Amino acid sequence: MQVAPYIIGSRSNHHNTDRRCGAIDAFAETNRKKTNDGPAARAQADGQPRASKVRKAKLSKWLVFTAFVGPAVLCFLLIQLIPFAVGIYYSFTSWNGVSSAVDWVGLDNFKRILTNDSKFADSFLFTAKFTVVAVLASNVIGLGLALMINGALKSKNALRTVFFMPNVIGGLLLGFIWQFIFVKGFAAVGSATHIPFFELPWLGDANTAFWAIVIVFAWQQSGYLMIIYVAALQGVDNSLLEASRIDGASRWTTMRKIVLPLIAPAFTICLFLSMSHAFKIYDLNYSLTGGGPFNSTLSVAMNIYSEAFTNNHYGIGSAKALIFFVVVALVTLAQVLVSKRREVET
Amino acid sequence: MKRIGMLGVSMVGLAMAVSACGSSDDNANHASPAASGSASASTSASASPAAGGEPVTIKVFQLKVEIADKFEAMVKEFEAANPNIKVEAETVGGGTGYMDALKAKFAAGEGPDIFNNGGAKEMQLWKEHLADLSDQPWVSHLLPGTGDGMKDADGKLYGMPMNMEGYGYLYNKDLFAKAGITELPTTLTGLQAAAQKLKDAGITPFANGFSEWWIIGSHFTNVAFGQQADPAGFIQQLNDGAATIPSNEIFKQFQNLMDTTIKYSNDNPLTTDYNTQVTLFASGKAAMLQQGNWVESMIGDIDPNLNVGILPMPVNDEAGSDRIVAGVPNNWAVNKDSAHVDAAKSFLDWMVSSEAGQRYMTEQFGFIPAFDNIPTDKLSPLSQDIVAFSKAGKAIPMIWTSWPDGANKEFAAALQEYAAGKIKWDEVLNKMQESWNILK
Structure with missing residues (x-):
């Protein structure tokens, strides 16, 4: 779903002068134009813009708008905004998740989280470290795969499917498959060949468990990011590449000076997507390590969950979720702003 | 006309979305009458079972x-x-x-x-x-x-x-006989000696499942709480601050039991989960398993003829150390x-x-x-052993239900860290106390 606007955007953008807004904005723009061309334009074409006709047109425009946007707004309201608001309310209470008594405690939850909860800080540190490494790994691999597939390979379509496949499997299932590979598969290979890499207690040690999760995350995400990068690469104007070749630019220079700047909007999207996925990681480490060994791979999302539902501190859990939301929002916003500035105008 | 048609379709869609939300709300609010009424007129008659x-x-x-x-x-x-x-x-x-x-x-x-x-x-x-x-x-x-x-x-x-349910160290009677263990261990020293004999005979003594928080955090740690003179009182004192875990004698001795299971462990206990642990025992690859009567069906699936008995989990050599854990x-x-x-x-x-x-x-x-008033003669031999321990007063209670919510997972994390050799025992006890203070 998220890929679609980008593809449309990049294609139609080519001969557009305005590239600053990036793909999604361009898509929105086309949409806006379409609706603007509608009833109002027709009324004018009729020659006699009578008042009732204008009012009718306005009404029908409003109806069309409601009919299309209404269901989405309603769902968004019901399953996102209202729970979010309720969550903010609970973060100022000491509710345990079951009782009918909900006591207002003001900022106590936040005070406790920030001053007396080293585990939350630890899980934040792990998540931050993981996000940096995992985003780098999955984007480098994703772009690499995209470049490879974009070449005139014969098996291009098959490869594209194969690389994308891990993304179709749910994270939880993927985690359990890889848990088997790490615990049983690697151990079997290790005992047969005595290669040290396979003999490591992969999920039993804090360091290797971290890398195990990074590996599975990259394996799952890079295929998805690849699709976005492929779309961007196909949007690069061939005449520019040809011109650079005629000018005697090396492959590396072409890549660095022409291709990469032109696909900068894809970087914005891919970094944003992989970053928010990595930040919110839950299913992979739940199934791979369960947060262990000794809480070393406990992500913030897991910490929030166990605070609210295992420790029965629903209020504190909500407060943690709120803090987490603010941090993720700030970081991803900063990322989008910075990488947007790097997108070029053609 | 086409436009109006489209509009109609999407309006119907919207209406359906709205009404779906509405009806699900209705269900939530009036769940009980809707469930018992079931389209018939007799909504009031169904309150008591005797009404016919x-x-x-x-x-x-x-x-x-x-x-x-x-x-x-x-x-x-x-x-x-x-x-x-x-x-x-x-x-x-x-x-x-x-x-x-x-x-x-x-x-x-x-x-x-x-x-x-x-x-x-x-x-x-x-x-x-x-x-x-x-x-x-x-x-x-x-x-x-x-x-x-x-x-x-x-x-x-x-x-x-x-x-x-009751648990302790389930043991493979045939492997014990093979290692020449004639007297069943009821003290820590006895357990260590038995483990050594098994090891000398080329048998892995313990199948440890340290990757499961409940095996190590609830069941194993429960022994140190249950061995207190007054387990419920000890928990009360921990909550009041009158007692602490690091200063408790039983918890200090508890290290010896932990060390024994680590010393005589299977490979990679930290990545061994419940299934793997039980499989190791049931397939005869390890002689002892810290589990209870609930694994019987799993063992039966692998080897229905396995000769299984139950041993206590001793923390020292004193008289009360020969107890298993049993409770509701x-x-x-x-x-x-x-x-x-x-x-x-x-x-x-x-x-x-x-x-x-x-x-x-x-x-x-x-x-x-x-x-x-329920006869127990149809139970399996292992379950009957547990009943016997229980009737002889040789069972300590399952006391983890009185711990602060989430403490068992923290205990597991501290013990895993110890098993991995990352921290010393006094740090384990300090971490346990710290978690208790935060969660209580």
Whole structure:
């Protein structure tokens, strides 16, 4: 779903002068134009813009708008905004998740989280470290795969499917498959060949468990990011590449000076997507390590969950979720702003 | 025209979305009348099971996945004997999964009529939803101590024990004989000697499943709490600050038991999960397993002829160290706001009082009954061993239900870190105390 606007955007953008807004904005723009061309334009074409006709047109425009946007707004309201608001309310209470008594405690939850909860800080540190490494790994691999597939390979379509496949499997299932590979598969290979890499207690040690999760995350995400990068690469104007070749630019220079700047909007999207996925990681480490060994791979999302539902501190859990939301929002916003500035105008 | 047609279609879509939300709201708000009314006019007649006519339906929400099918069969027999009551059973397994689902049901106003409760802290948490069962006929048949977890400060009973379970070190009798162990160990020194003999005979002494927090955090740590002179009082003192874990003598000695299991462990205990652990034992690759009677069916699937006995988990060489752990892991509770409290109560009573219910409990579910009027002669040898330990007073209680919520996971993390060689024992005890202080 998220890929679609980008593809449309990049294609139609080519001969557009305005590239600053990036793909999604361009898509929105086309949409806006379409609706603007509608009833109002027709009324004018009729020659006699009578008042009732204008009012009718306005009404029908409003109806069309409601009919299309209404269901989405309603769902968004019901399953996102209202729970979010309720969550903010609970973060100022000491509710345990079951009782009918909900006591207002003001900022106590936040005070406790920030001053007396080293585990939350630890899980934040792990998540931050993981996000940096995992985003780098999955984007480098994703772009690499995209470049490879974009070449005139014969098996291009098959490869594209194969690389994308891990993304179709749910994270939880993927985690359990890889848990088997790490615990049983690697151990079997290790005992047969005595290669040290396979003999490591992969999920039993804090360091290797971290890398195990990074590996599975990259394996799952890079295929998805690849699709976005492929779309961007196909949007690069061939005449520019040809011109650079005629000018005697090396492959590396072409890549660095022409291709990469032109696909900068894809970087914005891919970094944003992989970053928010990595930040919110839950299913992979739940199934791979369960947060262990000794809480070393406990992500913030897991910490929030166990605070609210295992420790029965629903209020504190909500407060943690709120803090987490603010941090993720700030970081991803900063990322989008910075990488947007790097997108070029053609 | 085309545009209007399109508009119509999308308006219908919107209307459907809105009405779907509306009707689901209705269901949540008026769940009970809708459920019992069932399109007939007799909505008021269904309140009591004795009223005849329309049967009432009670919903049972339980967490024992392994008995789900047999439970259905038992329900059929109950319905045949009680045509006025229909029972709808639903099973969601796994510790937290069950609790989440239960919370969601109550939050949606669709709390089941009968559900499970672990007792102690969990009883306190759910108390406002629980019906008082103190006056039930089965109460007089409860074995000593089995009702404690569901009693409040006033002595009212809010749950019926589901079963009893016991654990310790299960041992493979044939492997013990092969290693030449003639006397079963009842002290720490004895256990170490036996483990050494097994190792000398080329047998892995322990199958440790340190990757599961409940094996190490709840079951293993429970021994140190249960070996206190007054376990409940010790927990009270920890909450008051009158006692601490690092200064406790038993907890210091507890290191020796931990060290013994690590020293004589299988490979990679930190990545060994429950399944792998039981498989190691059941396939004869390891001689001892810290588990209880609930693994019998798993062992039976791999080797039905395995000769299994149970050993205590000693922390020292003193007299009281020869005890296993036994108690009531779960209870049946009745939703006090249910429209059919009486029907629910009579179902619970039937389960432990009728011949059929008792037969299912011991022969089909393989449960060790917590009642003195249910015969135990049909139980497996291992279960009978546990009953024998229990009757001889050689059982310490399952006390983790009184710990602060979430403490068992923190204990597990500290012990895993110790097993990995990252921290010293005094740090383990400090971490345990720290978690207790934060979570209590």
